[in-house]
Amino acid sequence: MNRIRRISDLLVNIWMRAGLYLLLAIPVLIGVGLYWKAAPIIGGHSLSDLLFSRQWFPMKGEFGFMPFIYSSAYVTVLAFILSAPLCLFAAIYLTQFGKHRLLQVMLPVIDILAGIPSVVYGVWGVLVIVPAVAEYLAPLFGVVSSGYSLLSGGIVLAVMCIPYMLNMLIEVFQTIPVGMKEASLSLGATHWEMVKHVIIRKGFPGILSAFGLGIAKAFGETIAVLMVVGNTLDISVSPFSSGYPLPALIANNYGEMMSIPDYDSALMFAALLLFVIILIINLFFRYFIHKTEEI
């Protein structure tokens, strides 16, 4: 009896340990695996050439990722501009001004929004945002646009970011001690002054982190953006022209990956790039959040 218990204890222990180590090894494995596949292209071209060149001719062996990086950054910045203020104010209302009941209603709503698959956001984008951009927004600025544009990508991404950002902002605001708020109010500050001087100042690292993680989420989003952004290769300043973000590049070309030399390795380089950028952003801002939570 005792022996069986000891052996089962040992076996389950090994299993638990193996599970945890495997889990912690995933990012390392991803990094190594992608680097291994991307090695030919990193070896054959200089890194600055890959990152900053605008020449993208896979048939001729020229791989310049600049147009894709530019589009990704453009769409992400647009999404950020649209969603960040909305989320900040919504979180302020929900945690400071609104009734507690509203927050109770809101949390499941956020959950559902976060759970809706990317492709459904894409369908919504194609049905609503693309025509809206083509028929209303573009003519407003005197531009002709098919609607499949950087702006559409930004709007869809902004909506997709809302649940993540809002959820994190609410959590940040809830960690601020009630005593601090009361002290500020008792000194005669209005509710808004309290929010401005206590909540926002005290929660500033958390707010920054929520924004940062939202940006990372937007930067890596694939299918929804792919569906509305148009996917043409060019670097254009106007939000009404179409773009071609990094994730879309990877997703769109998986079929041809094997037929052109070095193409698969270029796409894996794109994945590696995405992985490294997002991992760095995540590690940086998560560190902030963990620091504030520990206090």
Added chain:
Amino acid sequence: MRTWKVWEQRLVRGISFLAAYSVIFILLFLLFVVFSKGLKALSWETIFRLPKGGYYFGGEGGILNAIVGSFYLSVGATVLAVIIGVPAALFINVQLIRLKRTQNTIRYLLDALWGIPSIVYGAFGFTLMLLLGLHASLLAGIITVALLITPILVRAFDEVLKTIPVELQEASFSLGSTKTETALRVIFKQGLAGFITALLLAFGRGIGDAASVLFTAGYTDNIPVTLDEPVATLPLSIFFQLSSPIEEVRERAYAAAVVLTFFILLISVSARFLSKRYAKNIIK
């Protein structure tokens, strides 16, 4: 001076009120558009038929292949995620309970893993597939999706486990049980509600994800019988049909989007319901 303070407060309150309600409005609007457009095209035939010849050119048939395929893929991936994830989460909360720093570091790394986009998992799954000598198949898809959802499952389960008081473990140890027995019989039971929520959350993510299975699952009009056959998924079926130039095929993409959204809503709601129901077994 005073009036300006009051006006500023009113203004900000108004703006933030609008912001909060617009979030709810956006959700309702999104669901309304997807459902109103898709329900028209949805029929029993769509749900219960496989694609027939010429389906993607407006021929007869339905999306049963994608519905069943998505289900197979997510169930497989969730099982794999549970096998890796549950012991890992228990390990963090039983064996490492005295090592707060290690616990925090692990949680920090898992949180960072959570943000990695699914297309990166897809690309990695593809290299893994080549390395293991697999081709695009149900198995390769399951492995890739499992990699994607395991961190989600572990982190969600861990959130619940970490609220369980240490005293409960101490009581269990003092009665002479081993760490394994404590982990499986005491801690796991306490965390059951959280486990179910985490399970459904991971399952929902598995069903909805498209980018990770793009390279690894392949696509087929049939329902796979063995693990090494390619498999169709709902998100990809929506994606492919929506890019069709034929109006009728695009309509079916909307119908498929309704089916997918319905599943996700169902999973969300049942996760909430079940976690409440099982929560009454928990010792506070």
